[in-house]
Amino acid sequence: MTTVERRSVAAGRESAPPRPLWHTVLVRPETMTLVLLVVAVFAASALSPYFLDLSYILRSFTLSAEFAIVALVLTMIIIAGEIDLSPAANMALSACLFAYAQAAGVPMPLAILIGLGAGVLMGVLNGLMVIGLQLPSIIVTIGTMIFYRGVAQVIAGDKSIRVPDWFIGINNVFIVGVPVPVVVFIVLSIVLGLVLGVTVFGRQIYQIGTNEIAARHAGIRSRRIKMILFILIGFVSAAAGLMTASRLGSVRYDLGLGGELQMVLMAMLGGTYIFGGRGTILGTFLAAWLLVIVSTGMTVANLLPATQLTVLGILLIVSIIATNAIYSRAQR
Amino acid sequence: MPDAVPLIAARGISKQFAAIEVLRDVDLDLFPGEIHALLGENGAGKSTFAKILAGVHRPSRGTLALAGEPIELASPHAAQRRGITLIHQEPISFPDLSVAENLVLGRGDGSLLGRVPWAEMTREARRLMDLLGVRIDVTLPMRGLSIADQQMVEIARALASDSRLIIMDEPTAPLTPKEVETLFTIARRLRDEGRTIIFISHRLEEVRALCDRVTIFRDGARIETAPIEALSDADIIRLMIGRPLKEYMHKEKATIGAVALAVENLSLPGYFSDISFEVRAGEIVGLGGLVGAGRTDVARAIFGIAPAESGRVLVEGRPVTIAEPSDAIALGLAFVPEDRAVAGIFRSLSVEQNISAAVPAKIAPGGVIRRSVERALAMDAVKRLRIRLASLRQPIGELSGGNQQKAILARWLLTDPKVLILDEPTRGIDIGVKAEFYDMIGELAASGRAILLISSELPELLALCDRILVMAEGRLTADIPRAEASQEVVMSAAVPRVREAAAA
Amino acid sequence: MTTIRSILGRREAGIFVMIVLFAIAVGIAKPQFLTLNSLRIVLLLVPLILIGAMGQMLVILARHVDLSIGSVLGFSAMVTGMMFRYHPEIWWPLGFLLSVGIGAGLGLLNGVLVTVFRLPAIIVTLGTLNLYRGLTYIVSDARQIDRQYVPSALKAMSQTSPIFGIPWIIFISFAVVFATWWFLMHTRLGRQIYALGSNPVAAPLRGIDVTGVTLLVFTISGALSGLAGILYASRWGFVNPSNTGAGFEFQVIAAVVIGGVSINGGVGTVLGTFFGVILLGCVAAALPLLGIAGTTQNAIYGAVIIVALLIDRTVRRQGVKSLARARA
Amino acid sequence: AMAQDALKMVFIGKNTGNPYFDSLTNGFVEGCKALGCEFEFVAPATAEATSQIPFIEAQIQRGVDVIAISPNSPDALNQVFDDARSKGILVLTVNGDITGNESHRDATILPTNFDNVGKDQVEMVGSLIGYEGEIAILSATTEAPDQNKWIEGMKATLASDAKYAKMKLVATVYGDDQPEKSTTEMEALLSNYPDLKGVIAPTTVGIAAAAQVVQSRGIAEQVKVTGLGLPSEMRDFVKDGTVTAFQLWSPYNEGWLAAHFAKGVKEGTIKNEVGSTFEVPDLGTITINPGNSINTQAALTTFNAGNIDDFNF
């Protein structure tokens, strides 16, 4: 029945005056993220003299880079009006499958394919349940989050599985002084930013998230697009899982445990609207740095994780309140 | 009557939504023991006024007095406690609760932790449904009831509430004549008990049959209040629309060509069955019926939103499979849905994005959007359809309803469709724009497009269409050529036979 | 009413049959599963989940969700434990008041964030899940409350009672179940929760105080998590800042979903939820008996949730169909 | 204020809120106080494999001299350990080692010689049940390296020593160091083996859970529970007779020893070589065992009703 109210609202309104340009540019969530980022850098520097060191910050970023990479795709899923809480578990399961396979003697290239393929399959399973069976994605992916990690635990037990030495240390490979995971993150940000920003595919993601029914009526194949997104996040999660395996040198079922919260946090902090239709890759990009700065700053200042949890919880709530406020103001 | 103390005295009632005043200085007295009609075009403010009386909205200005005492109605609950009940225009219910519970919920008696008297409640519910002659199991959940039955439950709820003022906002729209008659009998009895009833309807015959006095709204203002006998139909229409009816009801002659869209034995169990018809190029075919007859479902099926289970669709003589709207679009079909907010616009996105949504290939040849191309297309459409806006970058939600609807039409014209399905295209838009729409529909037909026009407004169908199809209860019941079409003929085909028989 | 029962009853009957089939299957492999002792084990496994599930059910019926219950449990248990540690002279049953009160307060805060700021409950409670856990570390200085500080009488509640020696904790959880059933079926407020979840837009028009009811369900959920908090101390004899309550939300949500409460609100019964909890309890009790490694437990939980969702979808295909129609 | 060049030492626990580490940390605190070192304790919120990495990175960045750590993973920390050692930081594992990856740390401080734990525990349970009857083991996770080593020892002892010939190990189950799971496993043991006489739980969570089950069933006479436990958690059970005796070592001494060892190595007074010896106040002469492994005490301490009140951890 909401529709009735909404329809009337629209019918009654004459056209409103356009907003000034500065308003459009400045009053948006990414601006808030950027400001927070700058504040965080200053705060962290004040908190600990050891903080402000670019190579340390980059090294610290590699610890979250895998999550940040997945968060970019998650941003697109949230913009499309769905959510996925299973990528961290997906990372664990595909990494476990990969590690298990290569430990069992499967040649490395094939083991890598197994890991990536498993990730894609997990994405497909999520997609089928959400799109095919029309179950709410939030509850489906809570279920698969538990399930995927559970299966990882069945496969790997509580053991950690070693990976070959040559596979270890992607975080210690540098391209012009920047660790590879960070480079991957930056490149993926640019690519996905362009996809979302200037292509029809990206445009249609926003349209689906704004009003899926209208999108279908306009001939936009929302189910196909959403399926592509679920498959994409499955694939990227698996790749992130393998990157983590390379960074750690071993794989255990608890790889990336709790990562889903960090990913959601990055998207939310970057101004992605939880109800869909709004958000940018730039926002998530900035938010990933913000989160790393905040947690690195607190860790190097030897603040207890208790404080960190509290700060993360507050950040999440505050950011979503702010995002909501900004969007409802913009909408009036 | 004017000597008595009015039950409700409204003075200077105004209501603003955002910056728009939708009610302006309405003064109205309602007396005990009268049935009072509110008449007016769509969007005149009838429902808004009703909602203010029922505490759903609070007036921006003005005062209300109940039996001489000034009152403030803070909530629907507060109004209910004072004996004011509203039957909403679109039935509102709790689909997971039983009919009996739906009847009782919200009645202001008893404490929140008080016990729910299941047995008593069921008994009372049965009694009420018997009174209205509705045969449904009151212990079943509301979900699954037909719109008509839901409306009857709404009515029963109002009757049971023992209110002094009962406001019925278009209660008869989905009902059969038998059901309408039962409702009227009860309404008259309530009046004779000294209660007041406000009756909102677009059907003048009903108003004449039931009401004592009428008030006519136009553009949010009260234009006239008079005994019903004092006004002729022509007077009422003139007062409602502010100009004679004829002026915008015309149809240019178009040359009618080959069959553009044909439908054969289309069925979707539970929604419609065995639908066959055809629409030719240049022809405007109307599709009439009561609300819930299944017209929208047929249109959705043809367009691939909820495809039919059996039957064939032919476009320009060739059988086609349409599993998705994108298939339909590729075949040259276009569909303007009835519920603009739900199925039409992307509220927070810009007007240009809304207009270009159905033609991605035109604005982005290689997948990458060319803004300048998009802008040019949108600008052109805006000029052609005379869409009033401040900027193409404006969120479409900031436009008025009529201009939003034009933008949706613009979206579809960009696809250069052969067949255009319009579902209630003029619902909820104001009169000036409506007239423009009628002109445009005529022009579109004249340019050789086939048009299927779904509408619940009979005059609209009668004035615009070359042929009128009528649906009732998911079946096609009539195919009436323009020459034979009249209100009576269409209505008699629209009334469901089965329910009519059952109710008798 | 009989008809409603027979329709809704199908779902509960289904879970009940699943429980019976499961018990028989396990019983064939391990006959000792079909003894009174197993019943005791299951009943001692589930009280906390049962209590949490009743609160969660109210929240989900109202079309929200509360992910923070595990942290609420942990925080209230911790503060109560600290009271026991620093003020052993205080009459211990007051711990119940404290724990339930703190839980209610945290639940109310969730409710306020959801109603006042109009935020989605899932995100709010994901935030407070972390926030409350962080606060638990902070107030406790990350120190555990050891067994010696938990009053013996409190611990005894999990072990026995004068009534056939059935532990108090079981009676308490059953009392909560009964009270929830009564509240939902027989009070106007209870029906309003169903109504709100069934159609949130219609609710205010029918005189339902939407804000009030929303605050209420979150507060009850918090209060029951608080109750589960002190009972945790009773059952396990300690309170740990990081373990206590961790993962509680998933067990509870799993049970509620398995019990047939619709995630879209408005649909679900106490009996169904009760059976959902018992089914999970049976699974948890049977796995070690069958010698299945503990590491499979999470996979089984996850699979059970997914299967429950699929069943839910099949049982309510009609409903989903009309939903799809409205959405498509 | 500390001297400019005071030795900076940090201990990274498995996770916060773990009572075992309170006492261990105290040993560090007192040790560093006595030695004039700076000391910090940090720990992640969860004990998952990677959670300690940012903390190690941060300590490297802070330029500490010594990182002592109870590792959450036997191999996920190799890279960051190497990194730390390449910067001249002394890396010690405390109370648990990175078995199989010993080359990535400098030394390990373990409470006692883990080779003897299994044997001692068998003797303990044997003495409680009169060296006759069925026994079972309730352990932590299936892959816990220390526990598995001890269980090996138990099995070897049972198989080789005629003294225990009438004792039969019927099952080894794993409670994952979670109270709920440990309890369910214990209940299942009792159901599956009605003639069970004794249970060894070589983990603090397991022994408390096992004791609780025995207590609530009121079968302390029939089933004897023992293993490794914290006095603070077991005190009640010992006092009410549920548990007669159990064992452990002093976590405090681990911290105390680690602090002294680190300071000595850093200042060159102690040679970190197998076979070298050094003196530690209160502990006496300590020898560096093969694998650069150091023990605080020769044998386990046994706690019972007579002495339990003497321990405050």
Ligand SMILES: Nc1ncnc2c1ncn2[C@@H]1O[C@H](COP(=O)(O)OP(=O)(O)OP(=O)(O)O)[C@@H](O)[C@H]1O
């Ligand atoms: N909640 C609202 N917000 C903004 N505008 C509204 C709202 N409700 C109604 N309006 C506008 O107020 C005007 C009057 O609407 P109202 O529903 O009262 O008309 P009506 O006379 O009942 O029309 P109909 O015959 O179509 O039911 C319309 O322009 C409508 O769009």
Ligand SMILES: Nc1ncnc2c1ncn2[C@@H]1O[C@H](COP(=O)(O)OP(=O)(O)OP(=O)(O)O)[C@@H](O)[C@H]1O
């Ligand atoms: N809210 C609802 N609840 C239950 N059934 C509904 C509901 N809305 C529509 N239906 C059912 O769907 C069928 C067709 O409805 P539909 O909206 O397609 O009819 P319509 O003729 O297009 O009506 P309208 O004049 O409103 O456009 C009817 O059988 C009706 O009972």
Ligand SMILES: [Mg+2]
């Ligand atoms: Mg109206």
Ligand SMILES: [Mg+2]
């Ligand atoms: Mg329709």
